[in-house]
Amino acid sequence: MAVVGLALLAVVVLALLVLVHRYVWRRFVGDTTAPGSPLRRAGTVAVYVLPLLSVGALVSGRAGAPFWLQRVLAWPGYLWLAALLYLTLALLAGEAVRPLLRRALERRAGAAAPEAAPGAAPSGDAASPGSSGSSVVTEAPPAPAPAVPAGASALAAPSRRLFVARTVGGAAAVAGLGTTAYGTYGVLRGPRVKRVTVPLARLPRSAHGFRIAVVSDIHLGPVLGRAHTRRIVDTVNRTQPDLIAVVGDLVDGTVADLGPAAEPLAGLRSRHGAFFVTGNHEYYSGAAPWVEHVRELGLHPLENARVEIAGFDLAGVNDVAGESEGQGPDFGRALGDRDRSRAAVLMAHQPVVIDEAVEHGVDLQLSGHTHGGQLWPGNYIAELSNPTVAGLERYGDTQLYVTRGAGAWGPPVRVGAPSDITVVELASKQA
Template identity: 50%
Template sequence: MAIVAVILVVVIGLVYAYLWKRLAGDTVRSRWARRVSAVIAVALGLLGPATLIGVRSGHLKWLAWPGYLWLALLFYLLVTLIVLEIPRLVLRLTWARHGRTGKRAEAPQSRNLAADRELQPVIAAGETIDGDTHAPAAEPGVRNSGPGNTGSGSGAVGEGMDRRLVLARGAAIFAGLTAAGVTGYGVRTATSAPRIDRVRIPIAKLPRAMDGTRLAVVSDIHLGPLTGIGHAQRITRVINSVNADVVCVVGDLVDGTVAELGRLAEPLRGIESRRGAYFVTGNHEYYSGFEPWIGEVTELGMRPLRNERVEIDGLDLAGVNDLGGDQHGDPADFGKALGDRDRSRPVVLMAHQPLAAKDAAPYGVDLQVSGHTHGGQMAPFNLLVTLQQPVVSGFGRVDGVPVYVTNGAGFWGPPVRVGAPPQVTVVELRMA
């Protein structure tokens, strides 16, 4: 654990050193300005960990908005600056190549001038030729400093320095504006009402009576320090607008205790459906005290499926605890939820993580609905999510199990969504 902490500190230090160099070290010449920017970089470097630790512990909740917004801005600054390294390198190589070409072109001219000097008579100071008075000849290699002699050698060096400075400042300004614009767009997206995503999925054994059954799948609501009561109200309105037969809440409802967030969850009591609303735990329930939340969810009118299933007109709806529950004495039990069922009936499995499909595959699951990934939440972070989860967003297959992953209706950490808008997914089951 100590080694991981040391590695994390080193990585964070390198990231901030890189940002300081590109945003301040390469763009300012004043020592005073460099020192001030270094102090700011250190302060911002401490803000991120302080936010993550303080908000989670509940002692520094006031840091939530500025701290998480800075983390989002930091992410997009880093991404933009890394992308800009390519054109930066191309320009500098181009300038270097042109500089070498210019020197080769000047060399013959310099040799001709030297030869001309050797052919010229040596003229003493004040000596006259044809009545004209001449200044003393300059020594070889020494320029006269008269009017009109600008010293092209020093000018070339100055020009190179100016170009590098302009390039550095232009890149810094572009990165800052891009990061601010993307972050602002992401905040607006994350705090808006979830969009409705509709998909039809055929199931071979689906009874005719269940053909066209609509499941409203919602995950990752993440009630927490950055969400007010309006967050749950918006989500409830969207769920009710689709007139679902079954509502499936597949985990990560909260980021805090019942005492802290119970009032924010109250609007979920208004969720409407024809055949009931069901809930399974996500990993964040285990960080927030899962047992009190199981009771609270039941009070709100949702039925928790804790490694169990219910039959709905010939369709089995099963639910398993999150894979992370194992560390809290509340593991997922696929055998208990699926082992003794009648396989002539189709089964839809509610599981928070798409990865759970690997454990569900031996039980002949017809469809698994999941969340957890947030669709990546902040592109291009979605590329990293693929390293841990087999499906990031939308439909896929995992070990033969059809899996649909919704983006989630809320956000975790930075109140920012880019490339993965908040979602409530309507899954329409159809006969094959």
């Protein structure tokens, strides 16, 4: 039954993509270009090639394609997915403008049509027929002015339709592509630093002001590589944190392909070191080799484990995706035998494990995974499966902080959910 359900879902998604591409082609190409024109041919080719590149970008990694081919497909394929979203949204908004613009042009055309010219009366008096020796002289009436066709000073009906189509299509193209370009710039520029203060009831005065740099969802892959890692490391180090928490989804690919891209992580600097827990994408990429590789780079993996830091316990659990490999989260192992008089900070990639964190007396859970929705209106979809999409919220005696992440999955684009590295400053209520 599960296989049948997935097959039906795939058919629905495929049909939806076909319909969306057909709609985009009609509005951008069919309505605005002449049949047989070079522009129409180019637009028609693009509407077939671009979705194929997107499918290639999505499946090439899972299919084991060479990494160079993944990189070739990734940029155009993933960018088109983001562009398609915002072009479609812009066109749908334009549907409301289209009839208003058409009616405005029709009113202008009607106002330009002159009133009908009245029949001209003879000018001048005719001579009396009885007058002798004089001829009858009658001035011929002036010829009526030629009628001006309706809309001659405006656009003819076919031209109006073309004008409306090109105006709305052009505005939608500027809005959709501009939004995609700005969102791409935001990712490539690198994450910005966010600062949050979190008071913890059990935190001793000696740990007041302890700063944790929270980094998640870096997503090294065929698009974001070594330069992206270098930007993140430099940004983290500038904050001079006491501890660095890397909470999953570091990579989208194997150590063989992405090991060099991850190497700058060896440059992370903090007083108490850098710690790492797995995310769901590590299990798609080979979690065990990546855990060993980050250890070689100087990070400390917390695989359902706990360490004592100055004034509190730092625990980490594996991601729930590891359950399929028998390596899922084990809260009893990570937190079961700890001294509950001490504050506990938990690193867990997905916010959905907050209930277990509350049950085990965690004071603060640090998570990522959601990307804050990444592409608006994706935040509304993320809310359906995550208790918190971004920011700080309280669940009983446990607080949950979710970072939007430092990278991007799929399209290297963020709209309405800027990437961040968060410096969480712990505050003692005894201070």
